[in-house]
Amino acid sequence: MSKMAASSGRALKSFVQGCCGCSSVILPSIARNVILQKPAVTVLARLVCTSSTLQRKNIAAAGPEKYTQEFIKKQIEEFNIGKRHLANMMGEDPETFTQEGIDRAIAYLFPSGLFEKRARPVMKHPDEIFPKQRAVQWGEDGRPFHFLFYTGKQSYYSLMHDTFGKFLDIQKYQDSMRAEGLFSQDTKQVNLIGSRWMIKEELEEILVQPISDHDCLRFIQLLERILALPYCSIEEEYIQRFRRALEVQSKKQKIEPLQYDENEVAFSIGEGRRKTATATATVRDNGSGNITVNGVDYLLYFPVLQDREQLMFPFQFLDRLGKHDMECKVTGGGRSAQAGAIRLATARALLSFITENEVESMRQAGLLTPDPRVKERQKPGQEGARRKFTWNKR
Amino acid sequence: MAVGLLKKALPRLGLAVPAWPGVRCMTSRLYGTAAAQTQIHQPDNSVGSDKILTEPLKHPDFFRLSELFSLKDLFDARVHLGHKIGCRHRLMEQYLFGCRLEQDILDLDQTMEHLQQALNFTAHVAYRRGIILFVSRNRQFTHLIESMARDCGEYAHCRYWQGGLLTNANVQYGKGVRLPDLIVFLSTLNNVFQQHVAVRDAAKMNIPTVGIVDSNCNPSLLTYPVPGNDDSGPAVELYCKLFRMTINRAKDKRRQMEILYGLKSQND
Secondary structure, three states: OOOOOOOOOOHHHHHHHHHHOOOOOOOOOOOOOOOOOOOOOOOOOOOOOOOOOOOOOOOOOHOOOOOHHHHHHHHHHHHHHHHHHHHHHOOOOOOOHHHHHHHHHHHHOOOOOOOOOOOOOOOOOHHOOOOOOOOOEEOOOOOOOOOHHHOOOHHHHHHHHHHHHHHHHHHHHHHHHHHHHOOOOOOHHHHHOOOEEEEEEHHHHHHHHOHHHHHHHHHHHHHHHHHHHOOOHHHHHHOOOOOEEEOOOHHHOOOOOOOOOOOOOOOEEEEEEEOOEEEEEEEEOOOOOEEEEEEEEHHHHOOOHHHHHHHHHHHHHHHOOOOHHHHHHHEOHHHHHHHHHHHHHHHHHHHHHHHHHHHHHHHOOOOOOOOOOOOOOOOOOOOOOOEEOOOOOO | OOHHHHHHHOOOOOOOOOOOOOOOOOOOOEEEOOOOOOOOOOOOOHHHHHHHHHHHHOOOOOOOOHHHOHHHHHHOOOOOOEEEEEHHHHHHHHEEEEEEEOEEEHHHHHHHHHHHHHHHHHHHHHHHHOOEEEEOOOOHHHHHHHHHHHHHHEEEEEEOOOOOOOOHHOOOOOOOEEEOEEEEEEEEOOOOOOEEEHHHHHHHHHOEEEEOOOOOOOOOOOOOEEEEOOOHHHHHHHHHHHHHHHHHHHHHHHHHHHHHHHHHHHHO
């Protein structure tokens, strides 16, 4: 017994054979349990140790997690039950408990100091949390429902197909008009002013399917081609579906209504900021161009010509140089900053006196845009905001 | 027991091994999976369903497709016109009738035979409820072919072919997708005048192919090549018309046979 090496399989086999006299052979090479004829001895089967690399699945290759219908339904039930519990906890009526109530309750019960709002605990309807899954695209017999399924991008290509169909319809109509002799170039054109083509994100929303920039571009090109035809007004409705209205920027300006003081003189107040300076300006009508800053005449307050030009600019732009009186208070900042702040305040005050087109031209001139530039902070390890310390070779 | 072992031992086979002889299962082309068989609910009488499937195979032209086209129709549709001699493919020389003023002319007699065989095969596939995919990369006829496929109830792909559509179908479409049972090429070349990737992929995935090969195409990988013009409008319209009529005929015939044998078995 001592002669045999304990680790040698063959030695083990002969040892077993010698001991028990069983006829079955345990071969160390087989990785499975072999059932013995007479299992008098404990089976000396070799253990197979598979490394974790073999067992580990390639999770990344599986794609985004898929949620089954039953799972989502269960989540919705749990959400509804949880909503009722929450309502009871907060002492409110479970029937009329809205999402705002849930948000308030969660914020109260689980206070979080995290800055990132999306990292805070949230309780929402499962439809908003779990991404929408695409329903199975084929029936029981395996046949896909859509005739362009095998292209991979069925909704996009079906849209292209339909749009091209419209193009062909317009051409056919054109041909029929030509045949009847009623063809004319000056037909009703589609109104494109004040609207823009859809962007890729909006198109993706409609198609419920990701598309590339190239695809979006091709689609827009096809629509432009349709618009180039003389009789495109036939399919105007279809084309307008893919246009979005542009917001008119000037409508966003808040124009204060004119106020009237004791002497029936119209006046308006505006506020402006530049760097650290804040200014409040009161512009009065029927004036003669007098400007007072902090109770002092503007000539004394701003000895530099550049600053006085800044004050004049809004009036000069609207050709109302000698027609208004202005009185303003300004604090903070330096010389230029105060001038800029007063300019913005005057421009805002003048909005009440002028027409919409003039408002739009003022906006385009940049009179109504607050200057966002502020002093950049100094960073550690540097002398100033950008200046580094002097570089020493040693 | 033996069948179970067979299934375990050969997991990679796409074939559906029938569990026992009585029930018919459709040998569907499922990508890579083994044990998933689409058991189509057949009527209880296996004799009737047997008849439905074996009856068409007894006749050489069960769907009478030779009435659909004649040599004169092919000639009028300019099917015999090939490309110039410089574009000629070596393997197409067998299908050429000759050459006139440096333009190759295809042999319409051979075209007739090949077209007959191809349409017959298509009809049988459609009769057995197979999925037919029409492929062409000729942008002139994209709309026509897609409309034709939609009218038949079959499928079309006349757009940019992404690499793994057939060979990587599980990742492209989702698990358990059914691949086409027949691919029909109305033009085997892509926009760069190279052979369409689908020809090679279909051969890899054991999917039979029918293809219209022009004098600059390679007919070797197609199961049923049909020498003919793939660039002229009338020619492609003729092919579309023929395929549409074949598929509709085959499907109508299938419905008729099901009613016929369904009634027969009820009477028995």
